[in-house]
Amino acid sequence: MQRVHNFNAGPSAMPLAVLQKVQAEFLDFAGTGMSIVEISHRSERYQQLQEETKQTLRRLLHIPDGYHIIFLQGGGSLQFVMHSANFLRRRGAYVNTGVWSDKAMAAAAAYGEVYEAASSKKDGFSYIPRLTEGAIREATDYLYITSNNTIHGTQWASYPKVSVPLFGDVSSDFLSRPIPIERFDFLFAGAQKNIGPAGVVVAIIKDSLVAGANPDVPAMLRYDTYVKHDSVYNTPPVFAIYFIHEVLQWLEREGGPEEMARRNERKAAMIYEVIDDSDGFYRGHADKNSRSRMNITFNLPTSAYEEAFIRESEQHHFVGLKGHRSLGGCRASLYNAVTEESCTALAQFMKTFRKNH
Ligand SMILES: *Cc1c(COP(=O)(O)O)cnc(C)c1O
Helix, strand or coil: CCCCCECCCCCCCCHHHHHHHHHHHCCHHHCCCCCHHHHHCCCCCHHHHHHHHHHHHHHHHCCCEEEEEEEECCHHHHHHHHHHHHHCCCCCEEHHHHCHHHHHHHHHCCCCEEEEEECCCCCCCCCCCCCCCCCCCCEEEEEECEEEECCCEEECCCCCCCCCCEECCCCCCCCCCCCCHHCCCCCEEEEHHCCCCCEEEEEEEEEHHHCCCCCCCCCCHHHHHHHCCCCCCCCCHHHHHHHHHHCCCCHHHHHHHHHHHHHHHHHHHHHHHHHCCCCCEEEEECCHHHHHHCCEECCCCHHHHHHHHHHHHHHHHCCCCEECCCCEEEECCCCCCCCCHHHHHHHHHHHHHHHHC
C-alpha cells in the first residue's frame, strides 16, 4: 500500500492514526461484539459516544454554556436552506465571498428579503471585503459570513463585530484554528472538509436564537427539533459521528485548534513562499491579506502549463491539485490531517516543476 500526498478539497485527508483506529475496531466497537454501524442509535453505548463527542468539542473550542451542539444531515447545502427557513423573518444580510455564500443567499431568498452587506464578486472573489459603516440595514435578522472560501482560497483573518446575530459557515476551516464562539449565534460545518466523512454537519447554536425561530417550519428542518431530541429525533449518521469522535480525540492529543493553527500557518507559508518567490510563474488568486491557510489557489502562465502541472504531480503521488471547475487553475487544500511532510514535498515539487519548465 502506498498512501499519496492528499491535497483534496473535500472529502479530504483524514489523520492516518484515526483511519487505523477505525479500521482496527470496525468489527468490534468498544467490546460490544458489533460494528459501530450495527448498533442502535438509542443504545446507551451510542448515547455515551455522542455525549463524549459533544463534550470534547466543547473543550476544544471553549464553547460557553447557552450554546447547543447538534448533528444534522443534508450537508452544508441544506444549511443554506435551514438557516433562512428558521431565522429569516425580515431581512438577511450576507457577505458574499464566493460560491458558497452566493448559494446560501440564493436559497434564503425563498424565505424573505436578502441583501449583500459586502461583496468581492466584481473582483473574482479574490479578497474578503470590508464591512463599511451602515452596511447592515435596519430590521436585519442576521449577518451571514463564510469563514473560509474553499473554492477561491480566501479566509477571514478575524471576524466582524456587529450588532445583529452573526451566522458563520465554517465548513472548511472548522477546528483548524481557535474561533471566538461567543461572537456567533450560529455556526455550522459540513464534516467532510476537516473533521470527518461526508454525511454529517455539526452546528453550534445559541439557545436564545433557537427560541426565537420561525415555528412554521417542518419538524425535520427545525433546529429546535435537533436541540430537544439531542440530535436523535430520527436516526443520526452514527458512523460519521463516531468518526468525528475519533478525530476530536486525535485533535485533543495533538494540542487542539491552537496547535493546529500553528501547524497550518507553517504549512501554508511553505506553499505561499514558493508562489511568491517564483517571479510570477505561479500566481496566487487571493490577495495577500485575505489568503486562506486551508485552500491555496494559484495559476500557472497558461492552461497548458496547468495541465502539465497536474499530470506530473499525479505521477509523483500528489492528489487533488486541480482547481474547482468554477475557477480553474490549481488548488492545494492543507487541512489539519495534511502533514508538514506532504507540504514540504509539494513545495519541492513546485520548485522543480518551475525549473524544468
Ligand atoms: C463544501 C462546502 C459547502 C457545501 O457542502 P455540501 O456538504 O457539499 O453541501 C458549504 N460551504 C463551504 C464553505 C464548503 O466548503
